[in-house]
Amino acid sequence: MKASVIVFPGSNCDRDVAVSLEAAMGRKPEMVWHGNSTVPASDLIVLPGGFSYGDYLRSGAMAAHSPIMWAVVEKARKGTPVLGICNGFQVLIEAGLLPGALMRNASLKFVCRDVLLRVERNDTAFVQRYEKNQVIRIPVAHHDGNYFADEATLDRLEGENRVAFRYCDKDGVPTANANPNGSQRNIAGIYNETGTVLGLMPHPERLADAALGGTDGAPMFSSLVEVLH
């Protein structure tokens, strides 16, 4: 598998996700500067976490207009899998690849802690190594992760089975207490129509190494390698 990680000015989880990718793939991903207008041939494109452009204007808004994003959107539309983590999810939404909005957390505070997620489906390239309804523990670290969409969009997402992960309690129940940011319907991540673009607020790359206290994020990377070779 060949993967490309897009680096925007202010990206700060680019190295972290590259480490997880390399551990799963056995080779380093390509680090692609935002100012480029083409993405090298890749089986997977990753938009990493961070504060692209310092979150100025709106998180993800300026990065979505980087030269590289024209190429990313085109590849995504042609079916190349794209994974957007945290700020990457915000960029995917601002670029129009995923619906809705990520608003300021309901607490109005940055939140960094492990959360529990329910894996809503396990039939995409990102999640094959999980069980459906499996409860996994990975961290969030964001100020703007409060997923919002109008009721019709939310219903459509649910109807099309496009919710990827929900914040839940240890029994897999999406309770208000388990929701770290006020996201509607406890949504932590969503897919595009074809299940090839995934955006999520939690950081699977942060718990993909036992030394860091957990490995529940690792199956996402090994799933991708398994499916995309």
Next chain:
Amino acid sequence: MSAEAAAVTPELVAEHGLTGEEYERVLSILGREPTITELGIFSVMWSEHCSYKSSKVWLKTLPTTGPQVIQGPGENAGVVDLGDGHAALFKMESHNHPSFIEPYQGAATGVGGIMRDVFTMGARPVANLNALRFGAPDHPKTRHLVSGVVSGIGGYGNCVGVPTVGGEVNFDPGYNGNILVNAMCIGLADADKIFYSAARGVSLPVVYVGSKTGRDGIHGATMASAEFDDDSDEKRPTVQVGDPFTEKLLIEACLELMQEDAIIAIQDMGAAGLTSSSVEMADKGGVGFDLNLDHVPCREDAMTAYEMMLSESQERMLMVLKPGAEKKAEEIFTKWQLDFAVVGVTTDTGRLVVTHNGKVEADMPVKTLADSAPEYKRPWTLPEPPAVIAPQDVAAPNSLTETLETLMGSPHLCSRRWVWEQYDHMVMGDTVRRPGSDAAVVRIHGTNKGIAASCDVTPRYCAADPVEGGKQAVAETWRNLTATGADPLAITDCMNFGNPERPEIMGQFKGCIDGMRKACEALAYPVVSGNVSLYNETSGAAIPPTPAIGGIGLVPDIAHMADIALKSDGETLLLVGDEQGHLGQSLYMDVILGQREGAPPPVDLDAERRNGDFVRTLIRSDAVSAVHDLADGGLFVALAEMALAGGIGATLDAYDGPLPQHAVCFGEDQGRYLLATTNPDDVEAKAREAGVTCRRAGVTGGDAIAVAGEDPVPLTRLREVHEGWLPNYMS
């Protein structure tokens, strides 16, 4: 103020914080009256903040060397050897005055400044810590200040992408008028690729990079060298504004340029901005600087030479490049969308010559400017330490478990989760011990080694007896590092005190330094960097003496570390260290009895080292499953913290020795650790061999904390009070 128009009057000299005597010195150095720009430059260079004029005489007495030390105090940060070609660079610095006036920006720029100190030397920042002290919870400003400072630290560190992994937060009425915001940064570099600030060589380009210069922060260093009064809010315009996004770009650009063979010297523009960076670089290199301010990138129109030289605009660096390296450097900075300008040249004149609009605005001898700052040995008095209070003379509580509940739910000991969950403590993917441990540990990227770090000081001990308090602050960081399994390496100190012109404050300073020196020597744990913040007073009331210590250590193998969480039922709890039941100046006396009396607990440095070395050996050989050092609140509090961290209860053995129960439970004797193990016989045998006091203290298990003769307190209840106080207070 207009530089051109203002004549140098005695009022203007006083406004610049120079005494009559100091001004006479200026006249004799220059042989003429200074220009207004020169007056400004002298004022900041000779401010307490930049010159250490009151503290230097005592700071010199601290040990600063050791086989592990690559660079001691005097550079932007201290450097210690981690082996295998790695070096850790670290420093702690105060941003107290600005944070009180504008908590968000004050704290944020404190974090930004300390990170620049580290990456200016070629290190990638890998961990931030902070030591925060606020006024009493019921003081009307406290909530606002906590909220602003915590969001400021998070706002900056999170955006830059450096994990904030640890620190401390305290509340005390002594900080009502002067909070303390001490920020520490640790960076990682190749030991053979450290960059220094000495600008050696003439006719070399002096280059300005980073953000543009504005009028913010002019005279910040002077503000940080004066007391507050009731009109301190008027000083808000002297607080700088931070831009963490630019800092992130600056880190990447500088580290990228450092991969090239291009830089001779580099220095961040911190306190006193362009002035102190150019004077320090020129002085250390033994050269002069000709600066042409026409080339300085400015954010505002019509800035004067005075303003440009004194601005403390953030995210700026000054470099001296190798000849011909300008083009490559400019390419890199342009790629990162940062300003790049050649603003001067090094000379052999030994003078700092500042030109603006074709006019010479300053022409001063560098060496004299840097070296001839006044140095004062101010009068000091150190009162006799208070008498030791016998444990029997301290009133016992009705219930030990109720007392535990009160302490665990008090502002002093409650969980700091509300704070650290607002900090990204995991970015960079190497945080192997998160906040809430004795010390945080970050892995050295790509290896199985770790850097452990901890910040500590107990100001109520320092107030009662500065010498013992100074010893204790150093020893506690050493103990916290040890409790994770690290070899403590060195410390940075951030000395926060009141007005040094008062002998009793100067006495506190000297006393703390004396204690610190003894501890550093006994523990082979030198000081490699630091910062002094004096004049932390408002309307004549000084803060408690607060020598905040940041210690770092090396974990040779992160597979053999300890944490505080109890792991399973039926393990034996062992208490390492001598028990005296010392309650003087304890949290028990403070919180439960409302008294701060007597001597603080003495630190026996021999026992400290013996006990610590013993515990570290146990951790390395996996003989213990959990380790916690005993600090505020003593044995019972340490046990409760271990139980909460692991979600496993424990029962304290009935104590049948000579001490009163409450002194056993809440005494704050130093140099002690609580261990959990499945193999107590073996540990006890090793303790006997090592000559270390070690007794059985209880067993793990259940879902409550129990002590003989009392109803157990359920962990759920304890967790509720422990986790509840801070969120409730802040909501």
